Amino acid sequence: xxxxxxxxxxxxxxxxxxxxxxxxxxxxxxxxxxxxxxxxxxxxxxxxxxxxxxxxxxxxxxxxxxxxxxxxxxxxxxxxxxxxxxxxxxxxxxxxxxxxxxxxxxxxxxxxxxxxxxxxxxxxxxxxxxxxxxxxxxxxxxxxxxxxxxxxxxxxxxxxxxxxxxxxxxxxxxxxxxxxxxxxxxxxxxxxxxxxxxxxxxxxxxxxxxxxxxxxxxxxxxxxxxxxxxxxxxxxxxxxxxxxxxxxxxxxxxxxxxxxxxxxxxxxxxxxxxxxxxxxxxxxxxx
Ligand code: AMP
Numbered sequence: 001x002x003x004x005x006x007x008x009x010x011x012x013x014x015x016x017x018x019x020x021x022x023x024x025x026x027x028x029x030x031x032x033x034x035x036x037x038x039x040x041x042x043x044x045x046x047x048x049x050x051x052x053x054x055x056x057x058x059x060x061x062x063x064x065x066x067x068x069x070x071x072x073x074x075x076x077x078x079x080x081x082x083x084x085x086x087x088x089x090x091x092x093x094x095x096x097x098x099x100x101x102x103x104x105x106x107x108x109x110x111x112x113x114x115x116x117x118x119x120x121x122x123x124x125x126x127x128x129x130x131x132x133x134x135x136x137x138x139x140x141x142x143x144x145x146x147x148x149x150x151x152x153x154x155x156x157x158x159x160x161x162x163x164x165x166x167x168x169x170x171x172x173x174x175x176x177x178x179x180x181x182x183x184x185x186x187x188x189x190x191x192x193x194x195x196x197x198x199x200x201x202x203x204x205x206x207x208x209x210x211x212x213x214x215x216x217x218x219x220x221x222x223x224x225x226x227x228x229x230x231x232x233x234x235x236x237x238x239x240x241x242x243x244x245x246x247x248x249x250x251x252x253x254x255x256x257x258x259x260x261x262x263x264x265x266x267x268x269x270x271x272x273x274x275x276x277x278x279x280x281x282x283x284x285x286x287x
Contacts, residue, residue: 006085007059007093012103013144019095020058020145028055032147032174034138037061037098038078038192039087042182046151047091049179058145059088060097062104067133078195097145104140113139115166121256122269123158123280126246134159135166142174150174155181155189157267157282161256181281183209189281196277205274207240212283215250215268219285224262226250237272246271246278253284262287 010016023030031054033046039061050057061084068074081098088096112132118124119131142150152160160178167176182190187209188202197205211233218229230248237245249258249269259266264287271280 004089007088007096009081009085009096009098011097011099013099016058016095016097016144020056023056023094024146029149030054030056030058030145030147032141032145032150033057033059034141034150034152035059035061036063036077036192037084038080038195039084040182040190040192042153042155042190044087044091045182046153046179047088047093049177050149050151051091051093053177054149056094057091058095058097058147059093060099060141060145062097062099062137062141064104064133064137065101066105066136067130069127069129072127073193073196076196078192097141104137112136113166113170115162115169118158118161118165118256121158122247122249122251123271126271131159131162135162138163139166139170139172142172147174149177151177151179153181154178154282154284155191156280157269157284158256161254187213189279191279193277193279197274201242201274201277204240204243205277205279207236207243208270208272208279208281211236211248211270212268212281216283216285219262219266219287224287226258226260226262229262229268233268233270242275244273246273 031050033050035043063077065074113135114132115135124131164176167174186206188206215229215233223229229250233248237243250266251257251269252259253265253267267282267284269282
């Protein structure tokens with residue numbers, strides 16, 4: 001399947017439908033990887049899983065304006081379509097959908113898909129409106145591509161929970177697969193936003209993954225009280241004066257509600273500002 005030809009790129013919903021109709025008619029299992037581009041190994045690990053598990057692989061590249069807040073980084077978010085296509089070339093991607101904003105949100109657009117509950121915590125609290133943008137665009141993309149399976153990263157753990165909730169609640173005929181977070185050797189989770197960091201900030205950004213590893217160690221050594229775990233994590237942040245902590249939490253994996261005692265699997269969540277760059281990370285830990 002490996003090929004070095006650039007994958008075909010289409011810009012419109014109609015072209016997606018035209019490309020995929022024959023594949024669907026032949027009964028091919030269509031896999032879908034939604035992204036905002038500036039592709040790195042984290043994205044490519046999803047593409048790899050998709051190519052391995054499905055007959056056809058569709059990747060979308062769309063920096064979705066509705067999931068950015070008014071003072072967030074929509075304008076400066078990295079865009080690199082040519083490089084992205086080259087990165088996708090070895091994976092035998094069948095189709096790249098890279099729509100313009102007007103294709104996704106034509107004049108007069110007035111519908112939103114809103115998930116309550118799991119969107120109201122953590123990222124939802126720090127980024128009002130973010131998940132409404134995510135669920136609306138993901139629902140649209142699912143309807144456009146109509147994949148059998150869609151691939152998301154554990155890196156954006158709450159997003160994966162929110163998408164699963166939407167799929168369940170709306171009976172969308174798509175299976176959601178969540179793939180492990182890809183990290184640099186020193187632990188930093190890959191993110192398109194890491195490109196904003198100076199070398200010094202990049203070093204400071206290690207506090208996110210280090211605090212998660214500390215929580216994991218503590219739990220594996222028998223600590224069960226999350227108050228104690230969070231206090232120790234916080235101490236690591238306090239040693240980084242240029243990092244501004246947004247939140248730290250130990251949560252139940254499905255509800256995302258904080259737990260007081262670790263009695264089963266948990267996800268440790270963190271978000272922090274390193275200079276002007278907001279980063280998130282998380283780790284699933286089984287006691
Ligand atoms: P984005 O382009 O940031 O919207 O991300 C597109 C998809 O790639 C999402 O499902 C992310 O969770 C996933 N992703 C981003 N970074 C990573 C990573 N370091 N490891 C695994 N998946 C990732």
